[in-house]
Amino acid sequence: MPVVQHINDETRPDGCTATAAGSFGVSTDAGRFDCHFHDYAEYWLIHQGKAKVMSEGQHYYVQPGDIVCTKAGDEHDVVEVYEDLEAFYLEEGGPPDARRGHLHLSEEKAAGHPVPALPLPDDFPQR
Numbered sequence: 195m196p197v198v199q200h201i202n203d204e205t206r207p208d209g210c211t212a213t214a215a216g217s218f219g220v221s222t223d224a225g226r227f228d229c230h231f232h233d234y235a236e237y238w239l240i241h242q243g244k245a246k247v248m249s250e251g252q253h254y255y256v257q258p259g260d261i262v263c264t265k266a267g268d269e270h271d272v273v274e275v276y277e278d279l280e281a282f283y284l285e286e287g288g289p290p291d292a293r294r295g296h297l298h299l300s301e302e303k304a305a306g307h308p309v310p311a312l313p314l315p316d317d318f319p320q321r
Contacts, residue, residue: 203294211287213294219280220245220272222311229271229303230296234288236270238262243279244314247272255318269299276314 200216201207213234220227220243229248238247240260247256249263249270256262256279264270266288272279298304 212284213287213292214285215283217280217282219243219278220275220309221278222275225272225275225279225309225311226306227272227309228296228298228306229269230298231267231269232264232285232288232295232297233292234266235286236264237284237286238264238281239284240279240281242281243275243277244318245272245276245279245309246274255315257319257321259321272309274312275309276312276318 200214201210201212202214206212219225238256238261240256240262241258244255244257247254247262247270250265250268253273254260254262262270262281296304
């Protein structure tokens with residue numbers, strides 16, 4: 195199998211059913227993100243940093259080793275960052291007519307938003 199930096203329609207290896215995969219980050223120094231959804235499930239594996247994310251209408255604290263699982267059609271977002279966040283993402287394959295990429299409920303959400311960098315909350319889970 196070839197080594198690719200991101201999986202998408204142009205780089206997908208034979209036999210791969212993922213619509214997309216790669217990595218993303220949100221920094222504490224002027225980080226931005228967009229509240230979006232997909233026509234297929236998406237998974238984030240957090241490998242660095244600490245943050246608060248939203249998925250399926252619920253807020254969750256995340257840190258290295260956590261996996262965020264979002265169902266098709268449910269919005270997800272990074273709402274606060276406490277340490278520079280880095281994660282891998284994997285978007286499942288969907289039906290043949292599924293739309294690709296980030297989908298948005300409004301132009302405002304498509305434009306993205308600054309993600310506030312805040313001190314670690316007292317109720318953040320410690321491992």
